[in-house]
Amino acid sequence: MVPVVAPDNGRFYTAIRMCRWEKQRRENKRQARLFSRAKVPFAYSRDTFDTYQLTDDNRTAVAAAKWSLQEGNRKGIFFYGSPGSGKTKLAAVIANEKAGRGEQVLFSSVPDFLADIRASFGKNTTAEMIQVARDVPCLILDDLGAERMTLWVGEQLFSLLNHRYNEGLQTIITSNYGPQNIAARLVCRDDDGAEDDSQAQRIMSRIYGMCELVNLSGRDWRLKGAEA
Ligand SMILES: Nc1ncnc2c1ncn2[C@@H]1O[C@H](COP(=O)(O)OP(=O)(O)OP(=O)(O)O)[C@@H](O)[C@H]1O
Ligand SMILES: [Mg+2]
Numbered sequence: 001m002v003p004v005v006a007p008d009n010g011r012f013y014t015a016i017r018m019c020r021w022e023k024q025r026r027e028n029k030r031q032a033r034l035f036s037r038a039k040v041p042f043a044y045s046r047d048t049f050d051t052y053q054l055t056d057d058n059r060t061a062v063a064a065a066k067w068s069l070q071e072g073n074r075k076g077i078f079f080y081g082s083p084g085s086g087k088t089k090l091a092a093v094i095a096n097e098k099a100g101r102g103e104q105v106l107f108s109s110v111p112d113f114l115a116d117i118r119a120s121f122g123k124n125t126t127a128e129m130i131q132v133a134r135d136v137p138c139l140i141l142d143d144l145g146a147e148r149m150t151l152w153v154g155e156q157l158f159s160l161l162n163h164r165y166n167e168g169l170q171t172i173i174t175s176n177y178g179p180q181n182i183a184a185r186l187v188c189r190d191d192d193g194a195e196d197d198s199q200a201q202r203i204m205s206r207i208y209g210m211c212e213l214v215n216l217s218g219r220d221w222r223l224k225g226a227e228a
Pocket of ligand 2: 087088089142143174
């Protein structure tokens, strides 16, 4: 809480206003209450640019991550690349940097986000969760393409991303699938196995409209660890 001097009809009065840290603390509490899985995974919770080693393979992606953190930047990034190339770690660095500055950010892997929403059915929190994800100033969706695409999943993703696109809200996405093959991964199948690729095209169109596409290449860091 911070004391402020505020004008009111030509007079000034002092008031206590919630500082942005307090606002963020309350929002974090609300997020934690609503989402049990949606957070920066423990292994990445202390990551910063200092713990993210620069290589020729990730230099452009790191520069893009820094660009995404510039004040007032509402444009997002779609990081794509092979397993272990450092996508989740870089997305976590962005989330941790933003949280450290008192900015609101929600980090979730797409399968976890959908599992949280499913788990909320019957608890009356579904609408509040969807509203938080729709309106949070920065949403980080890790691992797009890892979920099983049912019609329901397609509708959830389209509605979320369409709203964020329309409102110009920053959305950072990671995926193992690049522009050549992500749309095929997002094709929805109903219970009878019938396919509908129109939703996938509409989802990707929003993503291309609001995100810079950035490739993260290089060898699997997990194997580097195993070799050490
Ligand atoms: N630039 C880096 N500096 C140090 N460690 C890194 C770097 N990039 C990745 N790592 C480490 O390598 C491992 C894999 O990274 P990460 O989970 O970010 O990969 P990913 O691209 O998200 O993989 P996947 O596609 O399988 O989800 C993690 O333990 C991470 O800490
Ligand atoms: Mg990952």
